[in-house]
Amino acid sequence: MWVTSSLTTVLKPAKVALGNFDGVHLGHQQVIREVLHDATSEADFLTSSSKAADQTSKAGRAYTTVVTFNPHPQEFFSGRKRLLLTPVREKVEYLKILGVEQVVLLPFDRELVSLTPQAFVETILVRHLEAKHVSVGENFRFGCNRSGSVVDLQELAAGYGISSSIVRLRRLEDDRISSSIIRHALELGNLAQANRLLGRPYRLIGTVVKGQQLGRQLGFPTANLKLPDDKFLPRWGVYSTWVELGDGEAMVPGVMNLGCRPTVAGDRPTVEVHLLDWQGDLYDRPLTLHLIGFLRPEHQFDSIATLKGQIQQDCQAAREQLARKPLLKSTASGEPPTVKRGE
Known part of the structure; x- marks a missing residue:
């Protein structure tokens, strides 16, 4: 696995799963799985153009890539240390097990925060990653002041010939799968719930x-x-x-x-x-x-x-x-x- 925090050393072109992924829980795995195999049921997506991504992968090599942020955005905005379900080294291990070939630890700094949604797509996805496909969860936000929605991402990416998948938020029985719910369960000592949502x-x-x-x-x-x-x-x-x-x-x-x-x-x-x-x-x-x-x-x-x-x-x-x-x-x-x- 290749792990880098510099956009000048990434392997490209890439098929990109984009998000924080703290915990690498079952919901995160669904987003990541789309760039690994493009084989997830259409019922799990709000919108998807996986066939285009699959055709691209057949036409040329594209590295399965997770782009995540370091430090966690909440740590950047609050100025306080953010305790993580999966610190970087542990997160990298889980991603390797899933079959990810590359992890990009995108520095979350003022330069990144200032990018408009258009500039984010142009700079990060197009110029540096040469992205062929991008997968995100339906609640993903990006760009200055979190002004970009998943619809914006899909439309902007399409303008550069990048296919995309917007993955529905997952539920397990009556529980929504999220890092915050897992944290709350751990705070209560409710390991049964936390482990069920993590999948381990x-x-x-x-x-x-x-x-x-x-x-x-x-x-x-x-x-x-x-x-x-x-x-x-x-x-x-x-x-x-x-x-x-x-x-x-x-x-x-x-x-x-x-x-x-x-x-x-x-x-x-x-x-x-x-x-x-x-x-x-x-x-x-x-x-x-x-x-x-x-x-x-x-x-x-x-x-x-x-x-x-x-x-x-x-x-x-x-x-x-x-x-x-x-x-x-x-x-x-x-x-x-x-x-x-x-x-």
Whole structure:
């Protein structure tokens, strides 16, 4: 996969899926799938000219490309750090799994914000990407003051011979699939809803660092994870999780605690996981936690003995929950891929 933040190093011509894609959830995947195979049912589209895109791909090579924005537009406009469901490295991994050949991390800056819809199409899609097809969700807005609609995009693109697909917003049962709804579900500890809309378990990816070793003193050694600073964290509490160790090892069941550990006077939030039925040295190793279920919120216990008893109950509850929801290695990705980056 080619990953670049410079429009001077993109591979072109391109078939482009355009959007923020934070989470790469089931709705995002529908938008992206259109530039991968052009095989999505017409019922999923408000308007589509996929046949034209398919004919173009047969006539000449067009790279399947996701164009996303960095930083997130809300971070640019608010001036505050935006916590992400999928930080850039994690997002790139998911896109690679889907079959995307190129990711363009378009710098979201004042120059980009000032472009009119016409200038955006001319500069980004036509001049730099030589786009043959563009796919967006029906709520996509672009250009100065978000003045461009999907209808504008389709009409402007058509003027340059670029075909397009406007993908309907997806629903799953009674839930609309959106990053904001997934965030809200995670804030409530509603992993069932979040994972259903994502189409996979929510993940935390980090490196094991040395902690205070309090878990070891309690008889439940834990691995403390250092996560990306911009990773969105779910509700504080205890979770059942499948732990991916990498290096071809099988998934290991575990219990994760997220929070400040009030019973032992913790002074800052930590992410620590106790691996069930596994022992070994994990320091400096990357771990991927696939969160399966929310067991309980964080709680301050009146004694260490009471805390130990609760941890034993948590371990048993996690075993039972994970036994009902196995996670095969083949359904999960391993370490984030090594990618080339443009200058």
